[in-house]
Amino acid sequence: MNESIHAACTWCYEGVWSMLTNWFRVPRQPPTLPVADDTVVTSFRPSDNYLRYLKLFFWIxxxxxxxxxxxxxxxxxxxxxxxxxxxxxxxxxxxxxxxxVAYVAIHLKFDTMWYVLSDRSMRIRRGIWVIHETTITFENIQNVRLTQGPIERYFGFANLVVETAGGGASAEGQSHGQPHQGIMVGLANASELRDCIMDKARQSQSAGLGDDRHDSGKKCMATGFTDVDVALLAEIRNQIVQLPLQNATGN
Incomplete structure (x- = not known):
């Protein structure tokens, strides 16, 4: 019964989502970055726990x-x-x-939020009625701050505030609407992503234009995977690697 209700709600939302995105001309695909053809670009949304966080305050x-x-x-x-x-x-x-209306708006807010990272820059998109896209090059990044309140800790995500040259946080710590900041909300692996962005920023700033910088091998992973998920995937990988050895021993 619960699965039928969930399927019906999903079907209704997909119909509303399709209608509103066509009406407001909301792009369904993640934003793009001007990169070379062989450049790896990572696109991801906030963690599903961020959606649950929004729904908590909605119901309250x-x-x-x-x-x-x-x-x-x-x-x-x-x-x-x-x-x-x-x-x-x-x-x-x-x-x-x-x-x-408010419930649908929460889902639309979540589904239209995108984060895109390449080896030289990042782009943040949010908005339904008015779409805001913030592009930040790694060579201009001065600091990346992690913010996490008690409720956010309970849901297992944090936010990153990316500060560029000339930028700074306001007295209230808000970053929306500020020209020298970008905010990434609802990240399940915020600490790892912060370290990755800062590493790329140091590489870009030390290499000038970045054409001869050395790759440290650190990759910015998409959000949504917790430490438990990563450990489970690593265990599955190890078991798959051992399969040929076991077959060879059996033969």
Whole structure:
């Protein structure tokens, strides 16, 4: 039963997603970077735990607002039963429709967010109504800050604030709308990605144009894989490598 409900919700959302992306002309593919044909480009979205994090605050807000509206509705109905009956359709509309719109907006926000990294630069995209794309070259990066609150730690992700030359954090620590910062939210492997970006920044800055820089071998992995996932994949790889040896011994 739960699988049927999940499949029905997914089907409905896919239809709404398709309609809204066509309506707002939201690109479905990740942004591109001007790179050579043989350059490895990594594209990824935030971790699924970030979507669960957004839904937590969505449900908290919905419950609080709907309870307040229900109390108001009851007070009006007690004071004037006729008025309470007349405003019933309006109250139901106000309590239900905004919740549906907000729920779909959360998914759209998550699905339209992209991070793209190459060997020389990175690009961040977010937005539905207005699409914002921030491109940062590694040679201009001055610092990469990791931010993580207690609830974010519970969900197992963190955020990275990339500061470029001339940039700096505001007093509140916000980076949206600032010309010298880019923010990557919902990263499951934020620490590894921060080290990777800083390593690429040091290489780019020490090599000038970057044509003769040495590759340290460190690759920026896409988010979504935790340490447990990586360990499991490594174990599977080791077992696959040992298969030919076991077959040879058996023969």
């Amino acid at each position: 807000g919905c419950v609080a607002i709907d309870i307040g509206l229900a109390i108001l509705w009851i007070v009006i109905a007690v004071a004037s039963p006729l008025v309470g009956v007349l405003i019933t359709p309006l109250m139901l509309f106000v309590m239900i429709v905004p919740d549906i």
